[in-house]
Amino acid sequence: MKLKLLFLGVILCAFSVNAQDYFPKNDGVKTQNTNYTVFKNARIHVDPQTIIENGMFSIKNGKITAVGKSIQVPANSVVVDLKGKEVYPSFIDLYSDFGIPKPKRAEGDNQPQYDAGREGYYWNDHIRPETDAVSNFSFNSKEAEKFQKAGFGVVNTHVPDGIIRGTGMLVALTPDVSEGDRILNDRSAQYLSFDKSVKSRQSYPTSIMGAMALIRQVYFDAQWYANGNADNTDLALEALNKNKDLVQIFATDNLLNEFRADKIGDEFGIQYVIIGSGKEYERLDKVKASNATYIIPLKFPDAYDVENPFMANHVSLEEMKDWNQAPANLKMLAEKKIPFTLTTHSIDAEKDFKTNLLKAIDYGLSKEDALAALTTVPAKTIGQAGKLGTIKEGAWANFIITSGDYFDKETTLYENWVQGKKKLLQNMNITDISGKYDLSLSGNDYEVKISGEMTKPKAEVTLGETKIGSKLSFEDNWMNLLLSSPDTTKTDYLRLVANVPAKTDRITGKAILSNGNEVSFTAVKKSEDSEKDKKDEDKEPKTHDVMPVTFPNKAYGFSELPKQQNVLFKNATVWTSEDAGILENTDVLVKNGEISKIGQNLNAGGAKVIDATGKHLTAGIIDEHSHIAASAINEAGHNSSAEVQMEDVIDPTDIAIYRDLAGGVTSIQLLHGSANPIGGQSAILKLKWGETPENMIFEQAPPFIKFALGENVKQSNWNSNVRFPQTRMGVEQVFVDYFSRAKAYEAKKKSGAADFRKDLEMETLVQILNGERFVTSHSYIQSEINMLMKVAEAFDFNINTFTHILEGYKVADKMKEHGVGASTFSDWWAYKYEVNDAIPYNASIMNEVGLTVAINSDDAEMSRRLNQEAAKSVKYGGMSEEDAWKMVTINPAKLLHVDKLVGSIKEGKQADLVLWNENPLSIYAIPQKTMVEGVFYFDIERDQKLRETIKKERNELISQMLKAKNNGLKTQPVKKKEKQRVHCDLLEEVQ
């Protein structure tokens, strides 16, 4: 089969429906149909904006030959009368795996696989641009029928496997023709995603940021390869270069990943078409700014089954709101003029497509926009404008015939024509027999009510007040009605049979009585007035109570992003974290996001005055080691992942951000984990709750990278023993090796050699060698701490920070000599062998020796109490309170090289401030307000109010969901969320 298809692919360009037929024929004489088919009296939807009433169009050889109010009817025409019916261009789905077998999962042992499993291709198995849909495709008429029934004529299909997935093909769902006829384009688009191939167990990339770095590297390599610099043949890169000019479709499954895909596209000048998530409504402006066309799955969340109040407690506000808001997504996209098309991917096209589409329309999507999303937009997106998605001369004869307005629930889809071939779905000559009838039979006056779909009508029969058992079937305009005897003691039946060839007010036929006698009957239709009234009532537009979106769209989000304020803190105890120490009864004036003045009796000058009497004002806490606000932590697929960037994976919706603010934290270093000696590039963030990932980045902070030593990088605590290094001896060699290579790399780069290959990993290492990127190294025991300093010295650079550094107290003198800072836990120990000598006096000793010491968290829970953690050094080692406080403010600022901007209360610095009810080092201290650059992101009073709002919203949504369930809508069972506490230092979460 595959061979045959390959053959088809090769001959394709020469083949189409109206090309000269060159296939030999041995089972009869050659025939050719050159007739026209002309459709008349139809309401023709030429495109979403243009309708021809009572129009005509003709088709021949699979194409439309003419459309108009009145067209010339050639002599050799078959004419079809479509009176009362409507014609639409058939729909197009750009994201499907139609006709493609499910990729087979690679099997293997328990050990991870680090190298590629293929030869002659790229070094990473998840890059598969050479995959083509056409050689995997075989037409599946059962699947095709589902699409046809939903009104689709063309789908773009692909092999949904891997990061770069290769080419898709545009295929018409034409019934009863050969495969070659159906293929409209065998190289219609290239597909990408962030998901690895299931066909390979190669580890890299284990994370989304790894996938992003990999895509970037592939693009660079493809260019380098295209320039003829490679010695080897790489079929993957060759294919990628060949696919370069195709439409690039990027599959994602959540909003943040949509933005991430677009970010890569922007870097390489590629505008991806993005498979969306249905949650675009949460960040419409940013979606709009991507300039992408979106392919949106026509899928909405079901209500949760919240009947059981204990279960209801486990549904988050975010999930509830999504259920409430998501149906309005398409409407909002259309209002913003964001181009989108729809896909049935992840739903059952036959069962759910129309229901969901009508739901979107019910929530305000216009019919024109809906039709465009199914016809003209996908046609344009896939480069087939004018040929698909429209009924006009020269276009493919792909259209559907309906009983009326397609977007009406009751409308029947009669025929789906693809490439001029008819797929009969329902006989369109079927008579509409719905209505109420009076039926007199054997002296009884029955009332017969016929309703439901035209092709599958249902009957309800009453005799006076009594309901009579009945069964109605209606096929080919023959009606069979079975009535049980009005005498319920008997099991007799009456059988009625009638032919109803056209709509009529009188149905006549014959009835066979229970005694076998035949009589004729007439059922007379009642007036329709009352029926109509009811229908009109139904059509009254429903209003949906769609909740407003907040930023982020979950509990404690802002309905409007907070604004910078000029504020005067009056009469506070000010912990400056500077030589000035702690100033009593002092005013601090904040203007334009900066600390403008510190002093006594300051003039507010229009600034908002906050009485801080009895309260303590400090600089915002800075957490040097954090893993909150991230979609991924570790890229564990290689022993070096210098190419990955935490900035790629910022998750601004993590509730831990809000909780950190409630604990007085204003900046964090979002670090890569400790799965490998050379980790990834840090993201240094300002905790601007509600903002986008880009706006959270601490712009002026210099670049950092995470290194790691010890048990985690040598994989001591899990079953893995194939990756180098497995010992501390090996760890040293990793560093020496990489930095040696980085030096050679830089030399080659500088030499201007023509075959220079840009390597993102090496670029990062060169930055380190040149002091342009600082190293924060996860470290525990003295031997490895010393080792890394010596390696750095040998390569003439400095380690900036040792993080964790639990045995720093043992080599503090050497650290001082090297000039490295320390960022440590206050009192963690005993969780693994290498922390057996960790002591809570560590910070005090290092501080005493003169190192810059910070207390960090590595943990979402501890991060929000860093003030307490700093205070532990007062207990353990007797540090002064001022010094202790510096360990979570100015000292981490120094370690991050942002101490000129933040970390203390000093005129001219950024206004990252916290107002406390107490001495901030006290166990009793609670932040009252937390400000970042003059904006209050946390306020304890606002928090109290929000608790009420959240309660109200949850109640409202729960009652809406109960109502939905009562109305018979589908519900989904409640699932419990798990706390995802990521540490780089808890064994189970390292990978």
Next chain:
Amino acid sequence: MKVFNRYILLIALLITGMSFAQQTPASKQEEAVTIVGATAHLGNGEVIENSLIIFEDGVLLEVLEANSTRMQYRGKVIEAKGKHVYPGIIAPNSTLGLVEIDAVKPTDDEDEIGEMLPNVRSLIAYNAESKVVESMRPNGVLIGQIVPRGGRISGTSSIVQFDAWNWEDAVVKQDDGLHINWPSSFKRGRWWRDEDPGLQKNKDYDTDIQELSDFFSTSRAWLAGDRKYTNLPYLAMEPVFNGKKTVYIHVDGQKEILDAIQFKKEQKLDKMVIVGGYDAIGVADQLKENNIPVLVNRPHSTPNQDFEDYDYPYKLAKLLADKGVMVALESSGQMERMNTRNLPFYAGTVAAYGMDKEKALQLITLNSAKILGIDDKYGSLEKGKSATLFISDGDALDMRTNRLSHAFIDGREVSLETHQTELWHRYSNKYKNQEDK
């Protein structure tokens, strides 16, 4: 603000501490001790500002307002003006001494295989010489309930004091409690059967409870019979039925707690304690009504769900106490052993978020003792009780001022040195010597 001079402390410790070997338990109290002038936090809610405390043979003879009496000081006198005295802090539901280093399996003795293991006893695995255990003492944590983990019935706990040569000497109350991990309404999907790996409704919840009930019933039946053939698990249930072993139900959800209460009634259990109790506030009235106390999980944790109050774990103990439920704090969870020394700060945090400080102290002293059933001797500074107490330079619930000068268990003055302080001294000296040169 008082700036603490670490050198004074260092020298003081060098003089008092270094001559004792680490881990050497103190010997029996031979001389009476009188503590004069301290603010005594009795652990029962009361405070004596200027106190006189006398104890002999391990028993408190007097706890008085110093000015109200002319009583003679006895034995060794400790002048403690400006300092604070507290009853020894108690750590319920702890695995101290069962695991030394989390990641090193050979040091891990907390979870035996099997589902119904009432016969498995923590006491005999308790390592009295654990470096982690000794690190409790400098923070005032002097007593703990050592609890096995895992399975449906994890096993039997015992209560120990933290200064002993061996487990036998450490016992405060042997085999005090039976620990049950209550079934959960949620269960993880079996991903290997292509199920969603997330937590979903546990369809076997009722069966799980039934299995537990059946185990109790069959135990009863066996105990009533001739006991001809040994059955260790059933035998271990006997003290449960005659009220000598408290049943600890480790459970968080509201429905689960209600079902546990029903279980208590059906099984006619004398004493039941809820451990964890994350959602207990929703069923506080029923808990109170049925006289069931709660050991609230450590306040230093994050709320389970995004929409919950950020300070919910900080204030849960207070919310329950306000409803009239008997509450104490326990510290299980990630890195629970080494973190248990932070118990006083857990109580401090509850105080920060609204509870009266002396009441917050009760959460780790008298309430814990009452729940564990050792309040006849421990948990408060009262005449006739054990002299298990410590002297802190300041407020022991605040880490800045939790600095111990003395600690006593049953009148024995225990060492406040540890593996950690030893390293502290050694390396402080290293740099001090470098400076001197």
